[in-house]
Amino acid sequence: MSTAEFLLKRMRLPVDEAAEPKYAHLERERRWLVDPDRLDIASLEDPITIHDRYILGTRLRLRSMQSGRQSVWKLTRKYECEDPLARPIVTAYLTEEEYETLATLPALDLRKVRHKVHNSGSDFSVDRFEGNLAGLWLAEIELEDGDLLVARGCQPRSALSGFHPRP
Numbered sequence: 001m002s003t004a005e006f007l008l009k010r011m012r013l014p015v016d017e018a019a020e021p022k023y024a025h026l027e028r029e030r031r032w033l034v035d036p037d038r039l040d041i042a043s044l045e046d047p048i049t050i051h052d053r054y055i056l057g058t059r060l061r062l063r064s065m066q067s068g069r070q071s072v073w074k075l076t077r078k079y080e081c082e083d084p085l086a087r088p089i090v091t092a093y094l095t096e097e098e099y100e101t102l103a104t105l106p107a108l109d110l111r112k113v114r115h116k117v118h119n120s121g122s123d124f125s126v127d128r129f130e131g132n133l134a135g136l137w138l139a140e141i142e143l144e145d146g147d148l149l150v151a152r153g154c155q156p157r158s159a160l161s162g163f164h165p166r167p
Contacts, residue, residue, distance in 0.1 A: 019081075024077075026086040026088060028086050029142040029143075030140065033136075035137075039126070039137070044117070046067065047067070047114065049065070049113055050064070051064040051111050055102075056105070056106045060076070064099060071096070073095070073099035076092075077090050111130040112127045112128060113130070115127075115128075123141075124140060125142075
């Protein structure tokens with residue numbers, strides 16, 4: 001066996017991770033457009049300010065989140081996959097210095113404010129977008145049980161699945 005063949009047998013490729021996640025977990029989420037006129041905006045509490053940077057030429061998202069005095073920085077990759085109900089995703093938590101270093105890469109910016117909303121026995125995130133997407137509101141639910149998403153009518157055809165700004 002050649003060295004190249006040996007390495008290929010030992011190395012895990014992105015296609016392997018998408019097919020059978022070993023390091024990633026499965027994300028099961030659905031999104032819907034929100035009519036802000038039908039939302040009690042005054043009741044929204046605990047805002048989280050999110051700044052996403054979709055790094056050009058990659059499937060990487062660099063995220064900064066602030067709530068009050070707390071800050072979190074993350075680097076995330078969502079894998080392409082065949083199953084519309086579950087997408088492998090891997091996230092690394094960063095220091096502020098690591099975030100600042102990666103933030104120098106060319107990227108598309110997205111800014112939004114996230115709120116938690118309890119509705120019909122479920123917890124949703126409701127995002128109000130800023131900048132070029134000002135006026136857009138999306139609701140999102142994420143559940144570990146894919147069957148529960150389907151049972152609650154959270155089917156891909158009724159959601160804005162696959163939202164991912166690209167260059």
